[in-house]
Amino acid sequence: MQKTDSINVETTVNSGQVFLWNKIGEQWIGIDGQDIMILRQKPYNLKSSGNIDNFLRKDDDLEKILKNISIDSTVRGAIKQSPGLRLIRQDPFQCYISFVCSSNSSIQNIKSMLENLCRKFGIKKELGGYQLYTFPKVETLANATMKELLDCRLGFRAKYVKEAAKAVYSNKINFKDLRKSNYQEAVRSLKSILGIGNKIADCIALFSLDKLEAFPIDRWTQRILLKYYKDSFCDISEKPLTEKKYEKLHDDIVKYFGPYAGYSQQFLFKMERDLNKKSWL
DNA sequence: TCATCACCTGGAGA
DNA sequence: ATCTCCAGGTGAT
Secondary structure, eight states, X not given: OOOGGGSOHHHHHTSSSOOSEEEETTEEEEEETTEEEEEESSSOOOEESSOHHHHTTTTSOHHHHHHHHOOSHHHHHHHHHSTTOOOOOOOHHHHHHHHHHTTTOOHHHHHHHHHHHHHHXXXXXXXXXXXXXXXXXXXXXXXXXXXXXXXXXXXXXXXXXXXXXXXXXXTSSOHHHHHHSOHHHXXXXXXXXXXXXXXXXXXXXXXXXXXXTOOOOOHHHHHHHHXXXXXXXXXXXXXXXXXXXXXXXXXXXXXXXXXXXXXXXXXXXXXXXXXXXXXXX
C-alpha cells in the first residue's frame, strides 16, 4: 500500500485515462459511474461518494511495479518526469463507453461527448456544494434512441454506443466476469462489440478490468515505439497497424516490458504528449 | 490477410 | 471567409 502523498492527482487526472474531470480552484471534481469524487493534492483532503483508494489503486505495490518496469533509460526517464502518475481503476461501464467514444477523436471532443451523455441521461447529484450529473446507467443508455445519442454529438459513434450499452444490458458483456478472466479472453470478448478494436479493448482492460499487461497502442504509443524502441521491436512504422501486427507487437511488448506493461505505457504516453505540449483536460 | 477509404464533429492552421 | 487536415480507430469492401 503506497502513501497518499506519492500520488500526484493533477498528473494522474491529466494523463488521458479519464475525461469527466474539471479543476475548480485547487480541487479536481469528477464523475466515476454513479459517484462524484473531489480530489485535492494538499492537504490530501479527499471527498467522495465512492471509494477513492480503490479508484487510485492504492493497493498497488508501486515500489515493486516501478522497479519491475524500469528496464531501460526511456522508461526510467518517463517515470522520473511524472513520478506521481498512477493508473486509475475506473467504473467499467463508464470506461467502456468512454473509449468507444474515443475513436478518431480528440481528448477535448471525447470529454464534450461524455458530458453531453451525462447531462441528458445521468442523474443530478450533489457533493461538497457541487451539483453534477452522474454517468448514465446501463439500462438508460441501452434504451436511448439514436436521435438522443446523435443530439449528444457522438456522430458515427452513436450506433456503437447504443450497441455497446445493449450488450451490457443483455449480459453479453459482463464486467464482473471479464475482471476474473485473463487478458486474452477479456480482449477477445470486448472486441466482439462493434466499434471496439484492439486499441480500445486494451484501454478498457487496463483502466477498468485490472489487466495490467494491456498496453494500448495508439498513434502516440506507436510514435514512441518508433522513436525509442526501433531496435527492440521489429516491423514498426508510422503506418496504421493491422490487427495481426497489433497483436504480434503486443506479444513482443509484454515479453519486453513484463506483466506491468500497462504502467510503462502510461508513463511513456504522458511523457511524449507533454514533450509535444499536447493539452489535456 | 492486407490495403484503402469513409466516418461525425470541432478546432487549428493555411 | 473558406478550406484542409487532424484528432488516443474501426468497419466495410
